[in-house]
Amino acid sequence: MSMKAWTIAASISVIAITGLGITANHAAASAFTTASDAVEYRQKAFSLIRENFAYMSGMVRGERDYDADAFKQRAQALYHLSYIPFEAFSGAGENVTANSDALPVIWENWSDFEAKRDTFQAAVKELVNAAASENMREIRPKFMDTARGCQQCHQGYRAD
Amino acid sequence: MSMKAWTIAASISVIAITGLGITANHAAASAFTTASDAVEYRQKAFSLIRENFAYMSGMVRGERDYDADAFKQRAQALYHLSYIPFEAFSGAGENVTANSDALPVIWENWSDFEAKRDTFQAAVKELVNAAASENMREIRPKFMDTARGCQQCHQGYRAD
Numbered sequence: 001m002s003m004k005a006w007t008i009a010a011s012i013s014v015i016a017i018t019g020l021g022i023t024a025n026h027a028a029a030s031a032f033t034t035a036s037d038a039v040e041y042r043q044k045a046f047s048l049i050r051e052n053f054a055y056m057s058g059m060v061r062g063e064r065d066y067d068a069d070a071f072k073q074r075a076q077a078l079y080h081l082s083y084i085p086f087e088a089f090s091g092a093g094e095n096v097t098a099n100s101d102a103l104p105v106i107w108e109n110w111s112d113f114e115a116k117r118d119t120f121q122a123a124v125k126e127l128v129n130a131a132a133s134e135n136m137r138e139i140r141p142k143f144m145d146t147a148r149g150c151q152q153c154h155q156g157y158r159a160d
Numbered sequence: 161m162s163m164k165a166w167t168i169a170a171s172i173s174v175i176a177i178t179g180l181g182i183t184a185n186h187a188a189a190s191a192f193t194t195a196s197d198a199v200e201y202r203q204k205a206f207s208l209i210r211e212n213f214a215y216m217s218g219m220v221r222g223e224r225d226y227d228a229d230a231f232k233q234r235a236q237a238l239y240h241l242s243y244i245p246f247e248a249f250s251g252a253g254e255n256v257t258a259n260s261d262a263l264p265v266i267w268e269n270w271s272d273f274e275a276k277r278d279t280f281q282a283a284v285k286e287l288v289n290a291a292a293s294e295n296m297r298e299i300r301p302k303f304m305d306t307a308r309g310c311q312q313c314h315q316g317y318r319a320d
Contacts, residue, residue, distance in 0.1 A: 032215065041211060044204045048244065051201060055192065073247060080240035084208065087233060 038093025039100045045085035052078045053150070060136070060143045068134040075124070075131040078146075082124045086117045101159045113157060120149035198253025199260045205245035212238045213310070220296070220303045228294040235284070235291040238306075242284045246277045261319045273317060280309035 032038050052074045058064035059071055087093075095107050106113050123145040130142035192198050212234045218224035219231055247253075255267050266273050283305040290302035 037211070041208065044208055048201065048204055048208075051197070077244060077247065080243045083240050084237060087237065 032088060032091040032093060035092055035096040035098065038088040038091065039096055039098070039102075042085040042088035042093065042102075043100070045081060045088070049078060049081045049085070052081065053146070056143060057147075060140055066136060068131075071139070072128075072131045072134075075128045079124050079128050082121045086114075089113070103157055103159055106157050109157075113153070116149075116152045116157075119152065120146070123149040192248060192251040192253060195252055195256040195258065198248040198251065199256055199258070199262075202245040202248035202253065202262075203260070205241060205248070209238060209241045209245070212241065213306070216303060217307075220300055226296060228291075231299070232288075232291045232294075235288045239284050239288050242281045246274075249273070263317055263319055266317050269317075273313070276309075276312045276317075279312065280306070283309040 032041070055064075056071060056074050056078075059066045089102070089106060095104065096102070097104055123142070127139070127142040127146050130139045133139065192201070215224075216231060216234050216238075219226045249262070249266060255264065256262070257264055283302070287299070287302040287306050290298045293299065
């Protein structure tokens with residue numbers, strides 16, 4: 001192996017090891033390894049969902065100037081985020097209600113909870129499509145469906 | 161309108177208003193309205209990324225038993241999350257380094273930062289594909305590429 005090739009190979013190894021090293025410091029924070037990890041994970045995810053939702057809500061309610069590109073970006077972010085929190089109600093997050101607004105009835109009615117998750121995710125997809133129209137008359141009803149998608153679990157599955 | 165139809169319509173309005181009401185309490189936390197919101201948003205998103213990455217890292221390094229379904233789920237979550245934090249470096253998050261590890265050079269080299277974001281997102285997509293193979297020999301190099309995708313910004317754009 002030439003000196004140059006060796007140097008490149010060594011550099012790649014250092015980068016790779018350093019890259020993996022990122023995780024070593026945070027091993028305790030791995031997704032779903034402990035109940036408190038799972039609760040923090042889903043709370044952070046819901047917080048990001050809420051921030052995007054609130055931003056769009058301001059435009060739908062006319063409290064913030066409608067900006068089609070910004071709205072599309074927020075709808076797309078909501079789409080990606082709609083897949084994140086629910087997994088943390090399983091595994092280490094199953095039946096965990098400590099330091100959480102989650103109610104035990106979630107796990108008693110698990111298939112209903114999953115169905116409501118699916119309804120929410122489907123509503124967000126329709127909101128993304130409506131956002132592409134750049135027409136608030138098309139966006140508003142899909143945004144309201146998304147709001148109902150949130151609300152269907154906030155009522156019954158979440159402590160107030 | 162019949163009494164029944166009116167009741168349904170009224171119920172939907174109440175649900176809709178309540179649904180929108182979720183956001184009213186959190187209006188101050190809207191995505192990208194203030195510099196500190198943007199920093200919190202990107203930090204929460206990176207924290208969710210890190211948790212999924214750390215979980216997969218444990219399997220790649222053999223510290224956690226390889227579970228093909230769990231690995232696929234974490235790779236898919238990482239895919240969705242790879243789109244979330246970067247937007248909060250623009251708008252209200254532009255040039256914001258207070259209470260953040262972000263270095264000012266991000267905005268001096270913005271097109272390079274964007275290119276590195278794209279490289280990271282592409283690496284994660286390849287990791288998702290590799291995860292579907294359920295073969296650690298295919299997964300490992302794509303996971304290392306993803307690690308390098310993180311590292312390329314952690315070195316140079318992030319304070320240690």
